[in-house]
Amino acid sequence: KAGVTQTPRYLIKTRGQQVTLSCSPISGHRSVSWYQQTPGQGLQFLFEYFSETQRNKGNFPGRFSGRQFSNSRSEMNVSTLELGDSALYLCASSSETGAGGYFGPGTRLTVT
Amino acid sequence: AQSVTQLDSQVPVFEEAPVELRCNYSSSVSVYLFWYVQYPNQGLQLLLKYLSGSTLVKGINGFEAEFNKSQTSFHLRKPSVHISDTAEYFCAVTPIADSSYKLIFGSGTRLLVRP
Numbered sequence: 396k397a398g399v400t401q402t403p404r405y406l407i408k409t410r411g412q413q414v415t416l417s418c419s420p421i422s423g424h425r426s427v428s429w430y431q432q433t434p435g436q437g438l439q440f441l442f443e444y445f446s447e448t449q450r451n452k453g454n455f456p457g458r459f460s461g462r463q464f465s466n467s468r469s470e471m472n473v474s475t476l477e478l479g480d481s482a483l484y485l486c487a488s489s490s491e492t493g494a495g496g497y498f499g500p501g502t503r504l505t506v507t
Numbered sequence: 508a509q510s511v512t513q514l515d516s517q518v519p520v521f522e523e524a525p526v527e528l529r530c531n532y533s534s535s536v537s538v539y540l541f542w543y544v545q546y547p548n549q550g551l552q553l554l555l556k557y558l559s560g561s562t563l564v565k566g567i568n569g570f571e572a573e574f575n576k577s578q579t580s581f582h583l584r585k586p587s588v589h590i591s592d593t594a595e596y597f598c599a600v601t602p603i604a605d606s607s608y609k610l611i612f613g614s615g616t617r618l619l620v621r622p
Contacts, residue, residue, distance in 0.1 A: 399550070426608045438597065438612040451609045485550055489608040495541050495601075496610060498550035 397422065399488050399499035407505045413474040416502045420467050420488030426450075427469040428496060429461060432483040441484075444469055473504075481506045509534040509600050513613035521621050522590055528583040528616045530598030538600040540581040541610065542572055545595045554596075557581060568592070593620045 400419045408414050420427050429441040440453040444463035461471040487496025512531045520526045543551040555566025562574040572583045598613040
């Protein structure tokens with residue numbers, strides 16, 4: 396089976412712009428979760444989607460949003476980018492509770 | 508709410524020596540426990556997990572971990588490390604009750620294996 400793929404791998408944006416990141420889960424996995432990884436805050440949960448419904452949301456401002464499509468692919472969007480949004484954004488797909496997440500390679504976002 | 512504490516931010520060790528990476532958690536509900544490894548410029552790879560049953564769990568790459576409920580710990584061990592084990596290691600938990608796939612991570616421990 397192909398692993399979790401994320402596109403793009405690297406992205407440079409300017410403050411105030413918006414960005415959309417994409418995640419394709421492992422075939423058959425219906426859950427996709429997103430995480431932000433920074434040196435200062437570590438790995439923080441953004442949100443989780445299951446069968447096109449947001450099931451969990453972390454403590455992030457409303458500028459961060461996401462969605463999941465019927466084929467389980469997911470996108471996350473960040474509007475009005477700030478310098479502090481520079482991070483590695485990771486997505487993980489899961490097939491069942493307790494399985495843990497299978498992570499993609501991440502998207503490195505740099506905001507200048 | 509849940510929290511995970513990894514007391515050591517960095518652990519230097521010589522090649523072929525044993526290593527233990529410590530993880531303690533706090534939770535008002537039962538949790539599943541995980542260890543992940545992250546190599547530079549890569550995502551996270553699942554090393555092992557504890558769901559139930561035997562408290563000693565074996566994972567990939569020769570790693571194992573022991574769940575201690577009374578001490579709320581889930582320490583990761585390897586009897587003999589290799590240079591290639593140099594990476595960042597993350598302990599994580601998921602609450603069982605809400606059927607969520609959400610992972611709560613510790614701050615990570617950087618394992619530095621020296622020749």
